[in-house]
Amino acid sequence: KQEVTQIPAALSVPEGENLVLNCSFTDSAIYNLQWFRQDPGKGLTSLLLIQSSQREQTSGRLNASLDKSSGRSTLYIAASQPGDSATYLCAALTGTASKLTFGTGTRLQVTL
């Protein structure tokens, strides 16, 4: 059974700092891994989707990496801004591409 873990559960950084969010998964036989952003009281917004054959994906100040052999993905946020404050969730697709397993998220606060 796939388990997805995100540590830490919460993180506070000053504006401008570069930061890394972690996502670990127990079953390396994944099809893809997706990173989402969730603002308070809102739905999830997909940020990046990394296919199993890829090592990383980039979008603006965001860079997500994937290392299947070690069961890890990271989301790198460059030059953090207060508007980046949100909960970030990762989700791994496993099974016969039929099950998306979510982590519980890292709540990020970027302070002025």
Place this chain on the structure above:
Amino acid sequence: NAGVTQTPKFQVLKTGQSMTLQCAQDMNHEYMSWYRQDPGMGLRLIHYSVGAGITDQGEVPNGYNVSRSTTEDFPLRLLSAAPSQTSVYFCASSPSGLLNIQYFGAGTRLSVL
């Protein structure tokens, strides 16, 4: 750009009552799904549909029914609400299954007293 629309945003029910959570998407997506989000737990799949007329159970289907009569709509029915169904419910859609980016609605926050 409406995307995925969920109604209502908030709902309070008494134990034993029934209700339907609505989900509609205007992107002509074949795949639609329902999740629940509870504190300290990842999102869990309730039911999903790969196209009109086709539905299947997810991880936590008990107490919920779904139907998919059109491509656009995927309502979730609570047959007899229980306090354990207090949660935030999200509807999601994608062009074709879980291999694609998932688009989520804003959620319905449900309290069962």
